[in-house]
Amino acid sequence: MTTAAALRFRIQEPNARARATSVIALDPASEPFVARLAEDRWNHATFLKWPEEVGAAGPGADEGWLTTFDGRQTRIREAVDSADQVIMVAAAGGRADAAALIGRACSDRRVTTTALIVGAADAADADISKTLAQLRPWSLMVVIASSDDYVRDMMTALRV
Amino acid sequence: MLRKEQNDLLTQTGPGTPGGRLFRSYWVPALLAGELPENDCPPVRVKLLSERLIAFRDSNGRYGLMDEFCAHRGVSLWFARNEECGLRCPYHGWKYDHTGQCVEVPSEPEASGFAGKIKLKSYPLIEKGGVLWTYMGDPASQPPEPEWEFITVPAGHTYTSKRLQESNWLQAMEGGIDSSHVSFLHRGDLNSDPLFKGAKGNQYNLSDSRPVFEVVESPGGLYIGARRNAEEGKYYWRITQWVMPSFTMIAPRGNHSVHGHFWIPIDDDTCWTWSFDYHPIRELTAAELAAMRDGKGIHVKVEPGTYRPLANKDNDYLIDRAAQKAGRTFSGVEGIGMQDASLQESMGPVVDRTKENLVSTDNGIIMARHRLLKAVKALVDKGIAPPGVAGEHQRVRSAAIVLPPDQPFKDGAREAMIARPSVAHASV
Numbered sequence: 201m202t203t204a205a206a207l208r209f210r211i212q213e214p215n216a217r218a219r220a221t222s223v224i225a226l227d228p229a230s231e232p233f234v235a236r237l238a239e240d241r242w243n244h245a246t247f248l249k250w251p252e253e254v255g256a257a258g259p260g261a262d263e264g265w266l267t268t269f270d271g272r273q274t275r276i277r278e279a280v281d282s283a284d285q286v287i288m289v290a291a292a293g294g295r296a297d298a299a300a301l302i303g304r305a306c307s308d309r310r311v312t313t314t315a316l317i318v319g320a321a322d323a324a325d326a327d328i329s330k331t332l333a334q335l336r337p338w339s340l341m342v343v344i345a346s347s348d349d350y351v352r353d354m355m356t357a358l359r360v
Numbered sequence: 361m362l363r364k365e366q367n368d369l370l371t372q373t374g375p376g377t378p379g380g381r382l383f384r385s386y387w388v389p390a391l392l393a394g395e396l397p398e399n400d401c402p403p404v405r406v407k408l409l410s411e412r413l414i415a416f417r418d419s420n421g422r423y424g425l426m427d428e429f430c431a432h433r434g435v436s437l438w439f440a441r442n443e444e445c446g447l448r449c450p451y452h453g454w455k456y457d458h459t460g461q462c463v464e465v466p467s468e469p470e471a472s473g474f475a476g477k478i479k480l481k482s483y484p485l486i487e488k489g490g491v492l493w494t495y496m497g498d499p500a501s502q503p504p505e506p507e508w509e510f511i512t513v514p515a516g517h518t519y520t521s522k523r524l525q526e527s528n529w530l531q532a533m534e535g536g537i538d539s540s541h542v543s544f545l546h547r548g549d550l551n552s553d554p555l556f557k558g559a560k561g562n563q564y565n566l567s568d569s570r571p572v573f574e575v576v577e578s579p580g581g582l583y584i585g586a587r588r589n590a591e592e593g594k595y596y597w598r599i600t601q602w603v604m605p606s607f608t609m610i611a612p613r614g615n616h617s618v619h620g621h622f623w624i625p626i627d628d629d630t631c632w633t634w635s636f637d638y639h640p641i642r643e644l645t646a647a648e649l650a651a652m653r654d655g656k657g658i659h660v661k662v663e664p665g666t667y668r669p670l671a672n673k674d675n676d677y678l679i680d681r682a683a684q685k686a687g688r689t690f691s692g693v694e695g696i697g698m699q700d701a702s703l704q705e706s707m708g709p710v711v712d713r714t715k716e717n718l719v720s721t722d723n724g725i726i727m728a729r730h731r732l733l734k735a736v737k738a739l740v741d742k743g744i745a746p747p748g749v750a751g752e753h754q755r756v757r758s759a760a761i762v763l764p765p766d767q768p769f770k771d772g773a774r775e776a777m778i779a780r781p782s783v784a785h786a787s788v
Contacts, residue, residue: 203708203709204629204708204709204710206708207708207709207712210708210712215715215717216717285720312719312720313720314720314723320577325768325770325771328768329766329767329768329771332768333766336572336574336765336766339572340572340573340720340721341572341573341574341575341720341721341723342572342573342574342575343574343575343576343723343727344574344575344576344577344770345577345727346577347577347730347734350727350730353726353729353730354723354726354727354730356361357361357362357718357722357726357729358361358718358719358720358726359361359717359718
């Protein structure tokens with residue numbers, strides 16, 4: 201029987217370690233948004249973006265490259281290997297081509313993927329649909345958020 | 361994870377609290393109409409949002425809901441005589457009408473006007489769809505009467521029950537939008553419960569135990585879509601509706617009735633779980649009604665004369681370890697309603713959300729909290745009415761539907777998610 205009084209005896213020790221999380225902006229429109237998130241304090245988060253010119257034509261283009269917001273390059277598989285979960289952020293109507301490369305790497309390594317479509321409040325349904333079609337095959341969970349501050353709340357809730 | 365102050369804000373709903381103000385923006389179910397079956401019947405004690413109230417039906421059929429205690433010496437009016445259009449306290453004979461107005465103080469001269477100066481706090485109480493609804497907020501902001509489809513279909517199409525849940529409303533409601541638990545906790549019931557079995561959708565459920573989720577904001581709350589593989593590359597979608605603050609509607613199965621819940625705080629440690637089943641275009645059959653009364657589907661068996669479940673925390677929910685081991689039930693507890701309630705109550709009256717470790721599939725819960733917190737802030741800071749008050753937010757349906765792989769469920773099921781009189785629900 202669980203009563204309020206009995207709850208006082210619940211063990212207070214921490215019951216989980218921080219999960220490493222890679223947060224990736226998939227298109228130019230979502231970059232400022234992820235950059236703002238990167239300025240906050242998080243437990244174990246890395247913030248990255250998909251640089252189209254490098255990702256499409258640079259060295260190792262077959263497997264894709266990401267960059268940090270201070271300009272360092274990293275392979276997608278390295279970003280995924282070091283993560284327990286990956287959060288992909290795309291703007292409604294934006295090109296989320298990188299979702300397939302990142303999603304495939306996550307799938308190969310059994311890393312959980314969450315996709316968020318931001319800027320949905322003012323977006324046309326067709327724009328949301330276009331982005332959704334790119335994200336859906338590669339995401340365990342897709343969230344279409346009309347409020348951009350949702351991503352911050354979600355990351356806090358997930359203890360990122 | 362929520363910070364303690366956020367958890368307190370959402371779980372505390374007494375008078376003067378921000379969360380209480382949110383709930384006091386809505387018409388909420390207070391009693392089953394059958395609890396006050398005839399004029400001048402015995403009054404009923406009601407505790408809602410941490411307020412102790414008395415409900416009665418006067419000689420003219422008017423419903424009253426007011427402070428439980430006599431203004432004279434604080435006697436409970438549950439002992440009152442319901443006679444000649446009012447409740448008379450048996451201690452000294454003070455009498456109150458259905459608005460809480462004192463109309464007689466026998467010890468005082470009638471000409472003194474003393475009775476006119478005494479009035480108990482009262483709330484409107486209306487009957488709609490076999491449920492008595494009350495609005496406990498500012499009278500100046502009273503919204504239009506509720507328009508949920510289960511209370512607007514013909515009487516023979518709908519069945520509603522209620523039960524006591526010994527936990528805070530929020531953890532109960534969060535169970536209602538946590539679609540990912542169904543493939544585990546309730547898997548034993550899909551092919552055996554008379555209110556679920558036989559639907560084609562059950563096979564999709566059982567053959568794909570790793571659904572993929574999409575959470576989309578709706579005008580009144582959320583659409584939560586759970587996607588499973590169907591034939592020819594299509595997707596089978598189960599779309600749950602959540603309307604603020606605590607209405608949920610579960611995706612239907614086959615030609616069975618469609619069902620859902622309200623979770624209404626009694627106080628901060630307990631809530632009423634309201635459960636409804638209705639069919640938009642036909643009467644419920646005698647067999648369906650018998651099953652619902654027998655605690656099948658989302659309903660539960662209760663102790664006679666009360667609304668406390670027969671399986672409760674004092675008897676360990678009658679857990680059957682042999683049934684659990686044999687796979688007849690996943691948790692060992694019988695019945696979908698009590699499978700949920702047993703686990704939610706096991707968290708304690710108010711779960712400590714500072715300790716939880718949510719995962720990606722909990723985004724429906726995370727988004728619901730996000731919207732609730734925003735709505736409370738907008739209400740308290742700016743007086744903005746929260747989502748879910750307007751009638752168009754209430755005229756909604758859940759849906760089960762097969763769609764092409766590239767179609768957003770919000771588009772593909774757009775029509776199916778709106779309640780329309782005499783139009784069948786979308787179900788597989």
